[in-house]
Amino acid sequence: MYFLLARLLQATVVMLCVALVGFLVFQFVGDPVLSLVGQETSVEDREALRESLGLNDPILVQYARYVVNALQGDFGISYSFNRDVSEMIADRLPATIELVMLSGVLSLILAIPAGIYTGIRRKGGVAQTIMALSVIGVSIPSFLLGILLILVFSVWLNWLPSFGRGDVVTVLGVRSSLFTWDGLSHALMPAAVLCLFQLGVILRLIRAEMLEVLRTDYIRFAWARGLPGQRIYFRHALKNTLVPVVTAIGLQLSSLFAFSIITERVFQWPGMGSLLLHAIGQSDIPLLAAYLIFVGLVFTISNLVVDAVYVLIDPRIRHGAH
Amino acid sequence: ETLRMASQGDATSLDPHSHNESFTNYFLANIYEGLVARDKDFEIAGQLAQSWEQVDATTWRFTLRDGVTFHDGSAFAADDVIFSMDRALSETSNFKHVLASVESYSAVDDMTVEIVTKAPNPILLNDLLDLMILDKQWAEANGAVEPINLQAEEKAFSATNANGTGPFSVVSRAQGEKTTLAAFDGYWGETGNVTEVVFTPINNAATLVSALLSGEVDLVMPLPLQDIARVENGAGVKVVSSAEARTMYLGMDQWRDQIIESPVEGNPFLDLRVRQAFAHAVDAQAIIDRVMQGQATLATQYVMDKVSGYNPDLTRLEYNVETAKSLLAEAGYPEGFELTMDCSTDRYVNDGQICQATVSLLARVGVKVNLIAQPKAQFFPKVVAPDFGTSFFLLSWTPSTMDSLNVFQNVLGTRDLENGKGAWNISGCSVPEADALAAEAAVTMDAAAREKMLQDAMALMVEDVCLVPLHVQQLVWGAAEKVEVVQHPTFEFPLEYFNVN
Amino acid sequence: MLERIRSDFWYELLNSPVTIISAVIIVLMIIGCTFAPVFAPHTPFDPATISIMDNNMPPAWQDGADPRFLLGTDLQGRDVLSAMLYGGRISLLVGIGAVALSVVIGMTVGLLAGYFGGMTDAVLMRVAEIQFAFPPILIALLFNGILKASLPADVFAQAAVPIMILAIGLAGWVQFARIVRASAMVQRGQDYVTACHAIGLPTATIILRHITPNILGPVLVLAMLQIAVAIVTEATLSFLGLGTPLTEPSLGALIQIGSQYLFSGIWWVVIFPGIMLLVMVVAFNLVADWVRDYLNPRLR
Amino acid sequence: MTEILCRTKDLKITFPHRLGDFTAVHGFDMEVRRGEIVGLIGESGAGKSTIGNAIMGLLSHPGKVSGGRIDLEGENLIDLSDAAMARLRGRRIGMIFQDPMTSLNPLMTVGDQLAESIALLRDLPMSEARKMAADRLDGVGIPDAASRMGQYPHEFSGGMRQRVVIALAMAGDPDLLIADEPTTALDVSVQKQVLDLIRSICVERSLGVILVTHDMGVIAETADRVYVMRHGKLVETGPTAQVIHTPTEQYTQDLIAAIPSIERREDRFRNPAQKTGEIDQWLLQGHKDESSGDYVTASALTKDFATRKKSFWGKAGTFRAVDIPGLSIKRGEVLGLVGESGSGKSTLGRMMTGLVLPTSGNVRYDDHGPLADVRSRARRKALRRDVQVVFQDPYSSLNGRMRVDHILAEPIRFHGLAARSDIPRLVGALLERVGLPAAAGRKFPHQFSGGQRQRICIARALSVRPRFLLCDEPTSALDVSIQADMLALLMELRRSLGLTMLFVSHDLAVVRQVSDRVAVMKQGKIVECREAEALYDSPENDYTRMLLATAPRATGH
Numbered sequence A: 001m002y003f004l005l006a007r008l009l010q011a012t013v014v015m016l017c018v019a020l021v022g023f024l025v026f027q028f029v030g031d032p033v034l035s036l037v038g039q040e041t042s043v044e045d046r047e048a049l050r051e052s053l054g055l056n057d058p059i060l061v062q063y064a065r066y067v068v069n070a071l072q073g074d075f076g077i078s079y080s081f082n083r084d085v086s087e088m089i090a091d092r093l094p095a096t097i098e099l100v101m102l103s104g105v106l107s108l109i110l111a112i113p114a115g116i117y118t119g120i121r122r123k124g125g126v127a128q129t130i131m132a133l134s135v136i137g138v139s140i141p142s143f144l145l146g147i148l149l150i151l152v153f154s155v156w157l158n159w160l161p162s163f164g165r166g167d168v169v170t171v172l173g174v175r176s177s178l179f180t181w182d183g184l185s186h187a188l189m190p191a192a193v194l195c196l197f198q199l200g201v202i203l204r205l206i207r208a209e210m211l212e213v214l215r216t217d218y219i220r221f222a223w224a225r226g227l228p229g230q231r232i233y234f235r236h237a238l239k240n241t242l243v244p245v246v247t248a249i250g251l252q253l254s255s256l257f258a259f260s261i262i263t264e265r266v267f268q269w270p271g272m273g274s275l276l277l278h279a280i281g282q283s284d285i286p287l288l289a290a291y292l293i294f295v296g297l298v299f300t301i302s303n304l305v306v307d308a309v310y311v312l313i314d315p316r317i318r319h320g321a322h
Numbered sequence B: 001e002t003l004r005m006a007s008q009g010d011a012t013s014l015d016p017h018s019h020n021e022s023f024t025n026y027f028l029a030n031i032y033e034g035l036v037a038r039d040k041d042f043e044i045a046g047q048l049a050q051s052w053e054q055v056d057a058t059t060w061r062f063t064l065r066d067g068v069t070f071h072d073g074s075a076f077a078a079d080d081v082i083f084s085m086d087r088a089l090s091e092t093s094n095f096k097h098v099l100a101s102v103e104s105y106s107a108v109d110d111m112t113v114e115i116v117t118k119a120p121n122p123i124l125l126n127d128l129l130d131l132m133i134l135d136k137q138w139a140e141a142n143g144a145v146e147p148i149n150l151q152a153e154e155k156a157f158s159a160t161n162a163n164g165t166g167p168f169s170v171v172s173r174a175q176g177e178k179t180t181l182a183a184f185d186g187y188w189g190e191t192g193n194v195t196e197v198v199f200t201p202i203n204n205a206a207t208l209v210s211a212l213l214s215g216e217v218d219l220v221m222p223l224p225l226q227d228i229a230r231v232e233n234g235a236g237v238k239v240v241s242s243a244e245a246r247t248m249y250l251g252m253d254q255w256r257d258q259i260i261e262s263p264v265e266g267n268p269f270l271d272l273r274v275r276q277a278f279a280h281a282v283d284a285q286a287i288i289d290r291v292m293q294g295q296a297t298l299a300t301q302y303v304m305d306k307v308s309g310y311n312p313d314l315t316r317l318e319y320n321v322e323t324a325k326s327l328l329a330e331a332g333y334p335e336g337f338e339l340t341m342d343c344s345t346d347r348y349v350n351d352g353q354i355c356q357a358t359v360s361l362l363a364r365v366g367v368k369v370n371l372i373a374q375p376k377a378q379f380f381p382k383v384v385a386p387d388f389g390t391s392f393f394l395l396s397w398t399p400s401t402m403d404s405l406n407v408f409q410n411v412l413g414t415r416d417l418e419n420g421k422g423a424w425n426i427s428g429c430s431v432p433e434a435d436a437l438a439a440e441a442a443v444t445m446d447a448a449a450r451e452k453m454l455q456d457a458m459a460l461m462v463e464d465v466c467l468v469p470l471h472v473q474q475l476v477w478g479a480a481e482k483v484e485v486v487q488h489p490t491f492e493f494p495l496e497y498f499n500v501n
Numbered sequence C: 001m002l003e004r005i006r007s008d009f010w011y012e013l014l015n016s017p018v019t020i021i022s023a024v025i026i027v028l029m030i031i032g033c034t035f036a037p038v039f040a041p042h043t044p045f046d047p048a049t050i051s052i053m054d055n056n057m058p059p060a061w062q063d064g065a066d067p068r069f070l071l072g073t074d075l076q077g078r079d080v081l082s083a084m085l086y087g088g089r090i091s092l093l094v095g096i097g098a099v100a101l102s103v104v105i106g107m108t109v110g111l112l113a114g115y116f117g118g119m120t121d122a123v124l125m126r127v128a129e130i131q132f133a134f135p136p137i138l139i140a141l142l143f144n145g146i147l148k149a150s151l152p153a154d155v156f157a158q159a160a161v162p163i164m165i166l167a168i169g170l171a172g173w174v175q176f177a178r179i180v181r182a183s184a185m186v187q188r189g190q191d192y193v194t195a196c197h198a199i200g201l202p203t204a205t206i207i208l209r210h211i212t213p214n215i216l217g218p219v220l221v222l223a224m225l226q227i228a229v230a231i232v233t234e235a236t237l238s239f240l241g242l243g244t245p246l247t248e249p250s251l252g253a254l255i256q257i258g259s260q261y262l263f264s265g266i267w268w269v270v271i272f273p274g275i276m277l278l279v280m281v282v283a284f285n286l287v288a289d290w291v292r293d294y295l296n297p298r299l300r
Numbered sequence D: 001m002t003e004i005l006c007r008t009k010d011l012k013i014t015f016p017h018r019l020g021d022f023t024a025v026h027g028f029d030m031e032v033r034r035g036e037i038v039g040l041i042g043e044s045g046a047g048k049s050t051i052g053n054a055i056m057g058l059l060s061h062p063g064k065v066s067g068g069r070i071d072l073e074g075e076n077l078i079d080l081s082d083a084a085m086a087r088l089r090g091r092r093i094g095m096i097f098q099d100p101m102t103s104l105n106p107l108m109t110v111g112d113q114l115a116e117s118i119a120l121l122r123d124l125p126m127s128e129a130r131k132m133a134a135d136r137l138d139g140v141g142i143p144d145a146a147s148r149m150g151q152y153p154h155e156f157s158g159g160m161r162q163r164v165v166i167a168l169a170m171a172g173d174p175d176l177l178i179a180d181e182p183t184t185a186l187d188v189s190v191q192k193q194v195l196d197l198i199r200s201i202c203v204e205r206s207l208g209v210i211l212v213t214h215d216m217g218v219i220a221e222t223a224d225r226v227y228v229m230r231h232g233k234l235v236e237t238g239p240t241a242q243v244i245h246t247p248t249e250q251y252t253q254d255l256i257a258a259i260p261s262i263e264r265r266e267d268r269f270r271n272p273a274q275k276t277g278e279i280d281q282w283l284l285q286g287h288k289d290e291s292s293g294d295y296v297t298a299s300a301l302t303k304d305f306a307t308r309k310k311s312f313w314g315k316a317g318t319f320r321a322v323d324i325p326g327l328s329i330k331r332g333e334v335l336g337l338v339g340e341s342g343s344g345k346s347t348l349g350r351m352m353t354g355l356v357l358p359t360s361g362n363v364r365y366d367d368h369g370p371l372a373d374v375r376s377r378a379r380r381k382a383l384r385r386d387v388q389v390v391f392q393d394p395y396s397s398l399n400g401r402m403r404v405d406h407i408l409a410e411p412i413r414f415h416g417l418a419a420r421s422d423i424p425r426l427v428g429a430l431l432e433r434v435g436l437p438a439a440a441g442r443k444f445p446h447q448f449s450g451g452q453r454q455r456i457c458i459a460r461a462l463s464v465r466p467r468f469l470l471c472d473e474p475t476s477a478l479d480v481s482i483q484a485d486m487l488a489l490l491m492e493l494r495r496s497l498g499l500t501m502l503f504v505s506h507d508l509a510v511v512r513q514v515s516d517r518v519a520v521m522k523q524g525k526i527v528e529c530r531e532a533e534a535l536y537d538s539p540e541n542d543y544t545r546m547l548l549a550t551a552p553r554a555t556g557h
């Protein structure tokens, strides 16, 4: 417990720093007032708005005010949406999580078997093809891929919808669009685009780890013991590749959130990414700061989860051995 | 019938007095109504005002329409109008200008409102176009007496909720995501067959167009120019276009003694010949043909033909590289000179490309332009008051009142920031005679005389080459074949006139 | 013939035609782009030489093409081939520059943390962790946005490329710091380092002359991969409107601009730059893969 | 039982390579009977493991059997398909590897691994397999086997792990067991237990065992018959006693002669040819007059290391690696330091040379005063010139990215021991002094063999003209024959340069050959420290006695 608390405390401090840095630099992102009002607004009106937003106060005062409020769960009101930032995030978060989860799961489902296969049949034709494709997957800018997918599947073939999130229903208390065909069909292309990059990265990692593990003595010994190949690959080798893979996946999680910015933009997915771009465009400081804190939080939590998973996977960690 | 429409942006708020931004205004015009509005033929007609009379030069009396109810069922009456005017003038309002000329207003009786202007105002009705009326009781009950103030949370109610008298009521709203409107049963006027409107903002141009092409949306506005050909050839989709009241122009610094961000000594633009040379050098027709894909008309002056005060006699200085070169030589710049141009990239149709074309056209006459193409978020803070930090730029203006006086007051008139004049006169040009004509027109009630004054003033400004007019852009929408729309030179989209067959 | 080659390096290299092709492509692209002014048929960034009347010309083999423009022209009338070469120069500059910056920062931090351990390590790694919490693209987005907003537009336009390098470079150092730290920790425990101590060599000498050369292998591999990533990141930032200026577009910016014309039949403005970017990035990836395998003889 | 279980006939194993195929084994003949342990011995790279792997059908890529046959009870294994071969593994042939630490899957409990093998090899349901697994663990001498089943490999000691490995290899009751260096990674005392276990299993189940090792002592104590290999060829074979005591081949004789004896101190390490040249003069330059007192004295020395937290809640503890009241080395003396792995030998050695600072206590040098004072830059530099180290692993102790002449020149230049222009010549002379050609300086370390690298390490240590040399297991990574050369070189240098040495090794025999005095360490403490001969001949401490008794000896070792 002590350890966990310390971790959390540390994470909080980190996040506060992040928020401070973010808050300070956001002062330069642009003038929110000019984005808030149109061309026709007079100079005095703009000044008045600036004053009423507290934008004329010293930056540190603004930050202190912000932190005090944030501690009470109040991240302020979005300039451009006139709504509680926390409410905004609560609104948009499920969509992004949905997308991230779907693409994460997709990439794992594809990457693990492919990684194992290419690790075992390193020189085979199929394996080389998979590797070549994975390089291309990592190399195509995702916005271009997204647009190409839309062109092919929405415009030419008319199979999948080109934008937005589908019907949202509640199943077992979870509200998600993934439970309906409509929802799934909307999520498929964005998830595929988001997945592709991760897929390449994780696949290569698993393959590399697999190659390493397959050369270890205990695998050699497992062969010598007469265990069948299946068992060696899937039970002995795979589990041993997991620790680095889990780390990578943990780290990839925050990059999934980052890449969702582009995917959401291309597919008009109503998630956090679109929100961030909107906030940057509008210099919506409360929203930007909250987004930063949120990303920090995701990273911290995913790190904690990764640590927990380590303990599950590796008994050496569980027992504090080295 | 359901109409699914999409645009690259979204309305910024549902509060009719908080954000004076044209898309937001026109979006809300389907939900809220004013005393007067433009009808199908773009004429000003009574909306919530049944009729009006001018008691004397400064007093206007409006008779309100009977039997109008708000979306929540409550009746519309004079106190709602007075309340809305109060609200438009309150501290946090963004619409104080619509009543700038008004001295006082009062309810004569339950169905009559009187407005007294400070001076005779021939375009009061135009001013009132933007004044939306909301329900007093509803606003008071929901803490929306004042337009939203970003500091006070409880007042944000009106940003996400609406209660107007318009043909459509808000069913659901998720800003930046989706807004659903439903036809209002109790609407007093005629409407088309659209019963439901689903509006989705789609930021990415390619996605927007593919949504139209794949039949997921029925109406896209505006349609990116590059996709016109594709939509024209597409099955079941069409391009709808008409002239828009937006005039694009190039601005040149005429108030500094030394232009900024340029190695040149002094300010060449103070010499009329240099301004003329620029006008001769920029092949506006080529820009229309090549950059605007033909979707624009050549501008001869600073307003388009539907705007009152448009002077049909004016012509544009023709494109002629030789003339431009010799004018520059006469002005003492035979080799041309170097300067910096500011340009937005995401504000107007193909703005970045227009600037690039301008740069290469000017290069032909020896003027070397360093282009700073920037998003509007950086562009506007740089070029507007108080700094006016540019010496050469691309800008455009839409007179929201459809009257050139608006242009004189904001763009062309000599700068007088204290009195709120010329705030957008970034060029800093000044033609006192034109100022005088415009001031007179502002208080002249005789329409014909007024028109003449404005036309003369416009001629003076064009002669002085205050700006280099480029083109009047077309309003281009992409629509499903089955959709019938009405386009106005402003960006309005009066959904009550739309039909889905 | 192959049997004659004694050096493993050349043998392994010659045995992998894909790598040779990739390496040749990289070299050609670097030469072609670096000397773009020499090779490019036009100077697309000089407004004086381009004419708006030449715009939207299809590639030379199509109807209505102008033979002056092999791969057609874009909306501005710029020669697509020349724009690709000039744009590729910017992309390569950004990619290589950003990675060089990441390497310098990452190696410094990683070496200090890995070699000294203890408090130094803890503090540096916490900093890295904070940095890592923000995915590169987000950092680049924020950094670029902030500078763009806080610098005067003309300064920013001049400095767009250095700023891009700075933004992407700053975002990428953590990966280098991590692998360098891990390697440095391994190297620190090696007897040759203890031998250096026994000789009394100063710490700086040990780190710079002895440890650094021994950790360059993995750094090199990562650097190649990161160049590819940086080039794509730059393209992505362009998509979000934060990349290089319109007047001097990088390959990514060309693609971003071109992608708006995907539906309008002007496919050449996006397909050709797209192919070039893809080939460039894939080539870097493939060479990096090969170097990785080469450096790890157990995988040969 | 004289029935032949396994026989290789004219076995030829090749590793194809683009620069010409490399034949690792040429025409090797061997026979293994049930119930006997056959030793396979030879220097590193002789092809021993390759033969074991070939019998298992697990030759590492790209190796292949290119000739001859391997018969297992009359069936030629070479003709078998991969699948058939896979069926043999575990059921007919078992194998164990050198390192028990890495042979077990760290993420599975010992019980699971064993039950898994048993269930698969014997087609038993899991529940029965588990029961049997517990029996088997018990059978290899793991106490409290049932409760140990649920533990992970890291919770076992090295010896126990090797027992588990043996139980695993025996899970399918194979007829033939191949043990590839099964005890090299273990301490002498544990080594003996494991060898005893193999011996007893062999007898109980009338198993054929091939014991691969490079350690003559292990063979002498365990094997019934022995095959001596060199360069992939059989050199000599016969009953163990006969081969060891009356070897017929020159190579075997040399091999056996090179084994240092724990029983006595041999002359061949102490009477080298006198080589004094210009380089020796340079090496001896600039030293103070020799006194005959203690060169280095440690007093009340301790060293603590922080241990990892046991759990989330626990506090980081400290672990005392060294705790000695005092130790001194006389000028020109060689002090041997022996003890089991982890007893603190290296740590003590490093403290004595100032490479590690003690937690408490002090080290004094005759020339430099107390170590605590040597923290100033200049004094530390002076100390570094006088005190040098030669490490165990010749692979990691040289910077692979530097050329040898650079490696040797750097200390000379850094300490300013010679004019810049003289350095190349000096480096050449140094290389020659340690028995390498001067031209070797142009090469990189990886271009040398282990023994040659160790010579470079010694040359590097000499390049600063040291007075005191710490040799931390300088020969344990080397083959016996090379080891002998190395020891001779060290002794010769010591004599001609009057070096003071601290010689750390776990190999009691080696230490006996070189040391004047010997200290025995156990768990950070010195349990006995006396004149070498006296200590070996009549150990006073129980622990010393135990160490001496368990050390395997061929004729020695």
Ligand SMILES: Nc1ncnc2c1ncn2[C@@H]1O[C@H](COP(=O)(O)OP(=O)(O)OP(=O)(O)O)[C@@H](O)[C@H]1O
Binding pocket: D015, D022, D024, D042, D043, D044, D045, D046, D047, D048, D049, D050, D051, D060, D061, D062, D063, D214
């Ligand atoms: N995979 C391989 N590829 C090429 N050559 C190999 C391979 N494995 C072994 N060899 C070579 O075969 C020869 C015999 O190796 P082997 O491992 O059998 O020696 P060993 O007698 O077991 O030595 P050690 O005592 O060091 O274990 C060596 O020269 C080695 O370099």
Ligand SMILES: Nc1ncnc2c1ncn2[C@@H]1O[C@H](COP(=O)(O)OP(=O)(O)OP(=O)(O)O)[C@@H](O)[C@H]1O
Binding pocket: D305, D306, D321, D339, D340, D341, D342, D343, D344, D345, D346, D347, D348, D506
């Ligand atoms: N840097 C360190 N940090 C923590 N513990 C250490 C460190 N160095 C050594 N130890 C521990 O101190 C003890 C003594 O180690 P040392 O290396 O001196 O043993 P050794 O007798 O030389 O063993 P070996 O024969 O295996 O070389 C061991 O338990 C080791 O784990």
Ligand SMILES: [Mg+2]
Binding pocket: D048, D049, D050, D180
């Ligand atoms: Mg071996």
Ligand SMILES: [Mg+2]
Binding pocket: D345, D346, D347
């Ligand atoms: Mg040791």
Ligand code: NI
Binding pocket: A316, A318, A319, A320, A321, D154, D155
């Ligand atoms: Ni444990």
